Amino acid sequence: MKKTILALDVYNFKKAEKLVKDTSEYIDIYKVGPILFLQSGKEIIKMIKDNGKEIFLDLKFHDIPATVKRSVESAKELGVYSLTVHSVGGEEMLKAAVSVENRPKIWAVTVLTSQATSPEEVIKRAKLSKFCGVDGVISSPLEIALIKKECGKDFQVVTPGIRPAKVDDDQKRVATPELAVKDGADFIVVGRPILEASNPAEAAKAIYESIKGL
Numbered sequence: 500m501k502k503t504i505l506a507l508d509v510y511n512f513k514k515a516e517k518l519v520k521d522t523s524e525y526i527d528i529y530k531v532g533p534i535l536f537l538q539s540g541k542e543i544i545k546m547i548k549d550n551g552k553e554i555f556l557d558l559k560f561h562d563i564p565a566t567v568k569r570s571v572e573s574a575k576e577l578g579v580y581s582l583t584v585h586s587v588g589g590e591e592m593l594k595a596a597v598s599v600e601n602r603p604k605i606w607a608v609t610v611l612t613s614q615a616t617s618p619e620e621v622i623k624r625a626k627l628s629k630f631c632g633v634d635g636v637i638s639s640p641l642e643i644a645l646i647k648k649e650c651g652k653d654f655q656v657v658t659p660g661i662r663p664a665k666v667d668d669d670q671k672r673v674a675t676p677e678l679a680v681k682d683g684a685d686f687i688v689v690g691r692p693i694l695e696a697s698n699p700a701e702a703a704k705a706i707y708e709s710i711k712g713l
């Protein structure tokens with residue numbers, strides 16, 4: 500099973516389309532966030548589907564329950580595989596999000612990987628998310644094993660903060676693809692290590708090869 504989600508954090512459709520075509524052998528799910536969705540909206544969703552791939556819509560909903568529920572309904576109409584909400588939105592908001600029938604998978608952000616935090620805080624938010632019926636959480640590689648232990652192996656853990664090599668950037672809680680997958684990540688989310696590589700296809704392939712047998 501392929502486990503890598505490529506974050507299409509680029510500004511324009513053409514660039515995103517080239518990335519999808521160049522990396523599709525190694526990637527099954529493409530993440531579309533505000534950077535690209537605000538530029539290309541439904542067009543980008545269609546292009547990814549036309550290439551036979553799934554979409555993770557990462558707009559991180561965090562609002563009053565009624566608005567979040569309607570947002571999930573709209574995302575459902577797009578036919579995406581998964582979407583994000585912020586767990587700090589609380590119990591009522593999370594329950595409103597999951598109450599939509601036949602909806603995409605819902606992943607709740609625990610604590611952003613750009614922030615320092617304690618594992619206890621991440622676990623607290625993961626447990627709340629599970630209790631509310633959310634399908635999984637977004638967490639850093641450092642908390643994967645603990646979340647699986649506390650929330651069960653079927654509770655999905657999706658992990659950004661993936662760095663095949665050490666770099667100094669905004670991500671604070673990081674690990675390599677191998678470590679994240681060995682610890683039990685269901686998916687790893689990778690952006691700049693592929694997007695900014697001199698050859699994105701080669702970078703995607705290297706990550707794919709590094710976790711293939713795990």
Ligand SMILES: O=C(O)c1cc(=O)[nH]c(=O)n1[C@@H]1O[C@H](COP(=O)(O)O)[C@@H](O)[C@H]1O
Nearest residue numbers: 506610611612637659660688689690691692
């Ligand atoms: O929800 C996310 O996907 C997310 C949550 C989080 O805590 N940290 C995080 O980095 N992300 C996303 O994961 C991707 C990571 O990209 P890179 O840091 O470039 O590999 C970005 O698109 C972020 O928006």
